[in-house]
Amino acid sequence: MIHYSNYINGQFVGSAHGETLTVINPATGEAISTVPNSDETEVAAAITAAEDAQPAWAALPAVERGKHLHELADKLREKVEPLARCISEEQGKTLGLARVEVNFTADYIDYMAEWGRRIEGEVIESDRPKENIFLFHKPIGVVAGILPWNFPFFLIARKMAPALICGNSIVLKSSEETPNNAFEFCKILDETSIPAGLINIVSGLGATAGCALTESPKVGLITFTGSVETGSRIMAAAARNLTKVNLELGGKAPAIVTANADLDMAATAIQASRVINSGQVCNCAERVYVQRSVAEAFTEKLVQKMQAARFGNPLEDETVDYGPMINQAGYDKIVSLLDSSVAAGAKVLCGGKRGAGENGYYFEPTVVVDCTQDMDLVQQEIFGPVVPIVVFDTLDEAVSMANDTEYGLTSSVFSNDINEALDLVDRLNFGETYVNREHFEAMQGYHAGWRKSGIGGADGKHGLHEFMQTQVVYLQRH
Numbered sequence: 006m007i008h009y010s011n012y013i014n015g016q017f018v019g020s021a022h023g024e025t026l027t028v029i030n031p032a033t034g035e036a037i038s039t040v041p042n043s044d045e046t047e048v049a050a051a052i053t054a055a056e057d058a059q060p061a062w063a064a065l066p067a068v069e070r071g072k073h074l075h076e077l078a079d080k081l082r083e084k085v086e087p088l089a090r091c092i093s094e095e096q097g098k099t100l101g102l103a104r105v106e107v108n109f110t111a112d113y114i115d116y117m118a119e120w121g122r123r124i125e126g127e128v129i130e131s132d133r134p135k136e137n138i139f140l141f142h143k144p145i146g147v148v149a150g151i152l153p154w155n156f157p158f159f160l161i162a163r164k165m166a167p168a169l170i171c172g173n174s175i176v177l178k179s180s181e182e183t184p185n186n187a188f189e190f191c192k193i194l195d196e197t198s199i200p201a202g203l204i205n206i207v208s209g210l211g212a213t214a215g216c217a218l219t220e221s222p223k224v225g226l227i228t229f230t231g232s233v234e235t236g237s238r239i240m241a242a243a244a245r246n247l248t249k250v251n252l253e254l255g256g257k258a259p260a261i262v263t264a265n266a267d268l269d270m271a272a273t274a275i276q277a278s279r280v281i282n283s284g285q286v287c288n289c290a291e292r293v294y295v296q297r298s299v300a301e302a303f304t305e306k307l308v309q310k311m312q313a314a315r316f317g318n319p320l321e322d323e324t325v326d327y328g329p330m331i332n333q334a335g336y337d338k339i340v341s342l343l344d345s346s347v348a349a350g351a352k353v354l355c356g357g358k359r360g361a362g363e364n365g366y367y368f369e370p371t372v373v374v375d376c377t378q379d380m381d382l383v384q385q386e387i388f389g390p391v392v393p394i395v396v397f398d399t400l401d402e403a404v405s406m407a408n409d410t411e412y413g414l415t416s417s418v419f420s421n422d423i424n425e426a427l428d429l430v431d432r433l434n435f436g437e438t439y440v441n442r443e444h445f446e447a448m449q450g451y452h453a454g455w456r457k458s459g460i461g462g463a464d465g466k467h468g469l470h471e472f473m474q475t476q477v478v479y480l481q482r483h
């Protein structure tokens with residue numbers, strides 16, 4: 006079994022107190038590695054390293070910082086296969102998706118590096134003669150990034166690349182479920198010319214290592230991706246030092262299928278959005294609203310497509326469509342939401358059970374009909390390959406049910422009537438809406454949740470600006 010060490014100030018350092026966490030392969034239930042269960046002292050060392058390295062990095066022209074990031078992206082592309090296997094082994098996603106994750110991560114780092122020549126300030130007209138007002142975008146300093154387990158490798162880049170191109174340094178804490186890929190990332194980082202101390206990665210629990218990051222007065226920005234519950238705790242901890250927070254939290258994305266939809270296309274897109282990564286994606290289609298006149302035809306198509314999805318151990322069979330749930334708790338949550346909804350009158354059309362003959366936490370592809378708005382499957386984040394379907398009569402009804410949620414991350418509309426589609430888009434209260442396509446965002450967009458789905462956002466120009474603060478300079482000539 007492999008043992009990993011924290012990466013602090015350009016060095017792999019073993020834990021001083023020797024406490025470790027064991028990492029499990031969710032496809033088999035087997036232990037695959039141990040990692041440091043970092044305490045406050047180790048997190049403090051990482052923050053100090055980041056603090057010391059940041060000023061010299063910020064003093065470099067942004068285009069030079071970008072060259073370092075391009076070098077890192079190139080090196081990641083040389084290691085796609087071993088990185089994909091590592092991600093797949095600890096997280097359970099298919100090898101195909103893990104390869105996409107690594108390549109997308111490299112592309113994302115390149116994309117952010119390209120902003121080096123595009124960060125622009127402003128010259129503002131003054132009320133006074135002979136005065137210029139300049140607005141500069143400046144780095145924040147030390148950024149803390151706290152990672153989830155579902156796209157653990159990509160999330161390193163989503164936090165690190167904008168932080169670094171803007172002149173910040175970063176301390177990242179990996180999820181306790183998926184720390185291995187972060188340390189494999191560090192091995193590659195260690196071969197680049199990126200100065201020591203700019204990117205530090207520690208493993209550990211949220212209650213100890215995570216809290217040590219969020220409570221530190223030396224951290225200028227906490228960027229977190231994970232659950233609403235943890236996001237709320239992080240915000241409370243950040244309040245003590247008035248640290249800026251950037252929160253990417255959970256979702257309960259509605260997909261609205263109207264009588265004017267291309268039903269094949271809608272069923273294909275919704276199946277893809279529900280099966281990818283075993284349904285464990287924040288912007289996955291989590292509930293479907295279908296218009297009564299096409300409900301039967303659409304449901305039949307969706308059931309066929311869901312039943313065709315094959316699951317299994319992704320490292321043993323490259324052709325499976327999805328792997329296991331991340332852990333027992335993830336599996337148990339699906340069962341409990343399904344059980345309570347069935348008790349309330351929902352009907353399982355396909356699936357609904359543990360994957361037979363498998364040791365890991367597998368769940369069958371499942372379609373549930375006769376769902377109503379108050380059921381747990383329609384209200385709570387499922388994070389699994391289960392689609393609840395609710396039938397509606399009028400578009401007003403569909404919009405009102407779709408918006409009836411604490412979350413506000415993503416949503417989708419399926420209709421070939423452009424007026425109808427745009428009207429629905431206009432009335433949906435979500436940070437992201439997909440029209441006639443699967444749920445998956447682009448790096449140049451802006452991934453930002455409304456309501457309890459988060460504060461601020463990631464990606465593109467607007468995501469980049471989360472990692473900077475402004476300085477306005479008033480220059481009076483005499």
Ligand code: NAD
Pocket residue numbers: 151152153154155156178179180181209210211212214215216219230231232233234235236238239253254255256286287288386414452454458459
């Ligand atoms: P989680 O909230 O359980 O844990 C995320 C991270 O927070 C882990 O690293 C954990 O150790 C840390 N943590 C826990 N308690 C902490 C505390 N008190 N202080 C500091 N850190 C703490 O989330 P998860 O189960 O890893 O991820 C799944 C959730 O993430 C889902 O709800 C999903 O929708 C959401 N998610 C959102 C996005 C997005 O872009 N909006 C993307 C991916 C996942």
